[in-house]
Amino acid sequence: MVLVVLRRVGVFAATVIVASIVTFLMLSILPGNAARIALGVHATEADVAAQATAMGLDRPAIVRYLAWFGHVLVGDFGTSTVSRQPIGPDIADALGITVILVLTSVVLALVFAIPFGILTAVRQRKPDGAILSGISQIGVAVPGFLAGMLLVTVFAVTLRWLPAGGWVDPAEDFGGFLEHLILPAIALGSVQGAVLSRYVRASVLEVMRDDFIRTARAKGLGAGRALFRHGLRNAAVPVMTVLGLQIATLLVGAVVIERVFSIPGLGSLLLDKVALRDLPAVQGIVLVLVVFVLLLNFLVDLAFTVIDPRLRSAA
């Protein structure tokens, strides 16, 4: 078990290093001159060259990479070429917002998907089951940004119950924070909830056909009790796998939802920084995203071994 974890940590570290190199290389071939953007239309070529030197853009790529990654390892993401402030705190703030958004939408997705999925599985051959199943199919088909725009039109513009966008720090005003969180979290979570409910349904149906359920029922348990006592834990394993993958998808989805709702999360920060060619910031953000996704997968793996004892030795 310890060895397994150690090996995973090793793979994790190697992946991070490879990702950092790939990120760095891809950004260094990105066309566009950060010095020119910073100085704008009044600058002469000489001004731009001087600015490039001041930004350290004229050093060889390998020197810039090592200097950057070396500092990142000790937690220093460097200084933004645009805001001239340390990048670390900006990333931390934005990451906090995105994580809150993503986790809330995961919770919403689960709250919806588990009962809904079980219900549609149990009522599989009944008309209501088919209707519910159809509803989740529609949910899968509606993209998050469209859901977001519809929610804004109904709840913000027409009814004026909730704000159309923006973000409030929970420490400042918790009511305002919830107010601003609800619509984007629903928009982001709705598709995932619908997808997840399909997996829950499939997984429950699969488990209900298993021998141990038949045995449990043979011993006198009703279908529902057999499922709840023995089945759900087994049904959870494939659902967890999907959930782990989905959180990565949600991070990508958050980029779009943050735009629709004007939320200053990691996605918004990334797009802003790319537009300004603030390369130290972009590198830092991409690296944090990569590490975050890898970390999630790592945790999902570990979670399996807790849920399913059979995987402890097999891993």
Next chain:
Amino acid sequence: MRAHTRRPVLAGIATAVMASLALVGCSTGSASTDDAVNTALTVGLLATPSNLDYTTTAGAAIPQALLYNVYEGLVKLDNDGTIHPLLAQSWTVSGDGLVYDFVLQEGVTFSDGSPFTADSVKFSLERVKANWTANGPAYLDSIASIEAVSDTQARITLSKPSNSWLFNMTGPVGTMFTESGVANLATDAIGTGPYTVASFQTGDSLVLAANTEYWGEAPYLTDVRLRYFTDTTAQTNALLSGDINLISGISQFQLVDQFKSNADFQVLEGTSTGEVTLSMNNASEAFSDVRVRQAVMYAIDRSAVMDTVSSGYGLLIGSMVAPTDPWYDASLADLYPYDPDKATELLDAAGVRDLSVAFKIPNLPYAVAGAQVVKDQLAQVGITANVTTLEFPALWLDEVFAQHDYDMSLIMHSEPRDVTAFAARSYYAGYDSPEVMAQFAQADAADPATYIDLMKQATTTMAEEAAADWLYLQPAISIGEADLLGVPKNTPSLALDLSNISR
């Protein structure tokens, strides 16, 4: 206190999500009861400042937020485009137009407590040449020396008479700083203005608070939140839902009529200094012949472009002059009426057949929409425009603006009085007219009446020679809640002046 009101949430929706909604309903309900005197305002804007330092960071976003609000200069441009005293009470000019004696306001302090004196004038203006890298330090090139005669008297001597330098002093380069307040300009904006920066989060918001020590008349609004949007739909939704109270410079023109018919809102239509320009690379093979450029002028139906791009809002100008400039000539809008036959004749006369041009546009909504119309209209006279969309600012600035690697582009020139910069041979338009440049130089040194005459002549020549096709002037449309008063209608400068807004 929140400025917006929202209907309380109806009870009886029994999911976990809706339970938290109910909490929210309570909090807004209590907040909206005590807005008898509402001195807060939230403004929705598009381009976000990347820091607070416009001395070294380009772009209109920082001056828009800070100029006249946090920072002040000796002079200020009012909403009609005329120059008014600000930190200077008055000034006199010597007979030869070289020496300006300013009498300064007394009892003015910067927001860090340091006093504003003639030394601040000397410090700030000398700093432009030495330290500024953005927002046009060259605008003050004509200053030869700055002298602090006494605490309240500053004498500025020019190397040559200049009509434009005082106007330029109303812009960012004229900002007064204090020596103790320039260490961290990117984060700490210390000026003499009616507001101070309370908080700033790039990409999200910039919050201004009334400066309680302000030397002039205290502004009505005490808390102003500038909220930045990347999505124009999100911006208008925010206004409709009451999250923001005012949009300054709306870009979704198709929604303007909807707001006009809504009694909760007022729509202000003013003029800007943004010339939406179909630029032609005068130095390129395709457009070095004036007849080819003129053919383009006749081939384009500018009203049709304006209808498509800005729902018909805007003003046909025909030259690179805004109506707030004294040398504006409205008749130039009719210089090249839409006449495809004439365009074809001119192309024939120039011996040009099957012309194919590289039309490189920025990936901005107005440019993308406008380019499509232009492309179709050029096709009617046999010119093929190959449209390439370049990321703005990164790629467009590099490829078109810096390297001049293009035949045709479409971009808005938003700075006031940027026609003189546009005429320079080294500028991306590649317009080459020593006569026009000489006229601009003469104009700058002439007496005020001759100044206007010569400026009119030079800008007319540029229009006649089709240095570019100035399609139309970008409309400046602000939409705000109906009870707002004093919202600036025009945008003659880069600043969004908040000091006169009230309810």
